[in-house]
Amino acid sequence: MKRNQVRDLLAKPRTAYRSLYTTEQQETIHGFRSKRRVLGVDGVVVVAFNESARKRQARDYERAKERFLATCQSVAAKMSKPHRGRRSTVQSVTERIEDALPPKWRGAFKYRVGATLDQDPPRFTVTGWVEAKREAELKEGFGKTVVFTDRVDWTDEQIVRTYYARSGMEEEFHILKDVLLMPVMPIFHRRDKRIRVHAFLCVVGLLFYRWIQRRVEEATKERVPIEALASRLDRIQVVALARKGSKKVKVVLQKLSTEERQVVEAMHLARFVPN
Incomplete structure (x- = not known):
């Protein structure tokens, strides 16, 4: 069910929530149920809540x-000044902003790209902001999962456990359909x-991703979706760094975010950097 329906x-x-069960990661799942009629079908809606997931x-x-606001500020600063090289367009500037937009939260992140018409080459203005109302709605749903079923005879725990098990399989099918990640x-x-x-x-590639996912989860105590992990x-x-006047080259990792550093440390990737 869509969030705006409930x-x-x-x-x-x-x-309103009561404790349902505790996961293998020692995370307590809470939930409650409510009777609903959806598309002409009578059933129950169970709302599960996980504080750790929230x-x-x-x-x-x-x-x-x-990251989104910093990208907007960075692009705005660069585009407001004359620069050499290929001429920027509204489309190219927009694409740079779009790259920083997380797909699942893009409804809350807004931006505007404008161009001056009295200058050649044109200057661009970039403004990025977050819609407060949409942000509040998103935060209200953090850690919550909504499940509708006609199995009214099942307990809340059975419904939630079955859904979570099914969502794991759906993630794998989704990955195998991904054109860029692991396309069958x-x-x-x-x-x-x-x-x-x-x-x-x-399938071997999918298993490899699952192995990396498990290693990262064991190190961070957090579940990371495979798409986010990829x-x-x-x-x-x-990057390879060479000082002026020296023939020596130093290979180092680029500046990492907190999330990227967690992956590097969990997989011990730094040992593969030649130095």
Whole structure:
């Protein structure tokens, strides 16, 4: 169910929740149920709440917010001054801002790109802000999961446990459909043997991501979705530094964010940097 369909349930105070069970990570899951009729089907809506997940989401949100606003300020500072090189356009400036927009929270992050018409080359104004109302709605839903089912005979714990187990499988199917991450389709092979090898490599890649995910979770005590993990890995880069007048080259990791450093430390990636 969409969050805007159950805003009244998400707004209920913590006193409405009761303890359901404790996960393997020693995180307590709370929840409550409410009868609802959805698309002509009578059933129950169970709202589950995880305080640890709320803290993680709130922390990730604040980091994404800080990154977005910092990007807007950085781009605005650069675009307000004349510079050499390829001429910027509204589209190119917009693309730089879009790269800093987190997909799941983009509804709260807004920006405006404008260009002066009386200057050649044109100067650009970039403004970024956060909608307070939308931000409040997002924060109200942090750590909460809404589940609708017609299995009214199930307990709240059964419903929540089943949903969480199913969401893990759905994540894997979603990854195998991702065009850039681990695509099973399209298959550019005609022979059955090669198709089987292609599918096998995709599954091995998925298992490898799961292994990295488990290592990071053990080190940070936080669950990181595979897509977010892949994004962090993609941002980890090395650079070669050479001093003027010296033939020696020093290879170092680029400046890392807190999230990226957690991955580097959990996987001991620094040992692969030659120095």
